[in-house]
Amino acid sequence: GAVVSQHPSRVICKSGTSVKIECRSLDFQATTMFWYRQFPKQSLMLMATSNEGSKATYEQGVEKDKFLINHASLTLSTLTVTSAHPEDSSFYICSARESGRAFYEQYFGPGTRLTVT
Amino acid sequence: SQKIEQNSEALNIQEGKTATLTCNYTNYSPAYLQWYRQDPGRGPVFLLLIRENEKEKRKERLKVTFDTTLKQSLFHITASQPADSATYLCAVNYGGSQGNLIFGKGTKLSVKP
Numbered sequence: 001g002a003v004v005s006q007h008p009s010r011v012i013c014k015s016g017t018s019v020k021i022e023c024r025s026l027d028f029q030a031t032t033m034f035w036y037r038q039f040p041k042q043s044l045m046l047m048a049t050s051n052e053g054s055k056a057t058y059e060q061g062v063e064k065d066k067f068l069i070n071h072a073s074l075t076l077s078t079l080t081v082t083s084a085h086p087e088d089s090s091f092y093i094c095s096a097r098e099s100g101r102a103f104y105e106q107y108f109g110p111g112t113r114l115t116v117t
Numbered sequence: 118s119q120k121i122e123q124n125s126e127a128l129n130i131q132e133g134k135t136a137t138l139t140c141n142y143t144n145y146s147p148a149y150l151q152w153y154r155q156d157p158g159r160g161p162v163f164l165l166l167i168r169e170n171e172k173e174k175r176k177e178r179l180k181v182t183f184d185t186t187l188k189q190s191l192f193h194i195t196a197s198q199p200a201d202s203a204t205y206l207c208a209v210n211y212g213g214s215q216g217n218l219i220f221g222k223g224t225k226l227s228v229k230p
Contacts, residue, residue: 004160034217043121043206043220044161093160104149104210106218108160 003027004096006109013084013116021079021112023094029074030096034106035067038091050077074099084116119144119211121221129227130197138192138224140207146185147209152192155204155223164205165192197228 003026013019023033031052036044048064050056050071058064068080077096081088091113095106120143130136140150149168153161167174167183167190174181180193194201204223211219 006160041126041222043222044218046217046219049217091158095160104151104166106163108153108162111158111160113158 002098002107004094004107004109006092006094006112008112009110010113011115013114015085015116016083018080018082019084019114021081021092021094021114023077023079023096023109025075025096025098025107028096028098030077031074031099032097033071033077034095034097035069035077035079036093036095038093038111044093047079081114084114086116089114089116119147119209119219121207121209121219123207123221123224125224126222127225127227129229132197132199132228132230134197136194136197136201136226136228138205138207138226140190140192140221142188142209146188147211149210150181150183150190151208151218152179152181152190153206153208153220155206157204161206161220194226197226199228199230202226202228 005024007022033050035047038044046059047062048056048058050069052071052074056069071077091111093111095108097106122141151166152164155161165181167181178195182191204225206223207221208218
């Protein structure tokens with residue numbers, strides 16, 4: 001149980017284009033989903049927290065107009081990187097917290113490697 | 118602000134030995150502290166959680182300690198195996214009970230046969 005999937009696992013896009021990454025909770029309902037970014041040999045950095053049906057809360061320094069988050073259902077959240085640039089190349093990881101579970105229980109997806117050329 | 122320090126970027130040990138990884142936090146004592154395993158190109162996998170009022174937690178070959186005086190957690194893998202080779206991340210909560218996590222950079226463990 002408690003499986004989180006991400007799609008795609010890898011994506012290469014050209015500078016200036018937009019990319020959408022999906023995060024799904026496969027066998028549970030997630031009221032809250034988190035989006036992280038991880039650069040090589042660095043820690044996971046929380047970008048934003050999204051609650052189903054409401055606007056995402058972005059961490060300081062994360063541009064909400066550049067990283068669009070939509071948590072439209074209890075099993076799906078999407079992250080759209082708009083007008084991507086090479087410096088956006090990173091490993092993007094989502095996690096999900098099951099409805100009614102302890103606040104510290106998060107299940108992580110396998111990650112999406114984004115490369116912007 | 119809270120910072121998480123995992124002092125060793127890499128740790129190499131021989132199979133069968135006990136691996137000990139260190140996690141230090143700099144500010145307030147978190148309500149709980151978690152350890153994750155991350156394999157290359159994969160997301161973190163939860164291993165253990167220890168609360169601030171717990172001194173020690175065990176799960177099979179894993180043991181975690183939490184010393185709020187030293188602001189430190191130790192993560193032990195006994196009878197280590199090459200399959201234990203991975204990066205191990207320490208994480209603590211912040212922002213009260215919201216569940217948002219701060220991660221350390223991780224320690225890459227290599228267990229040699």
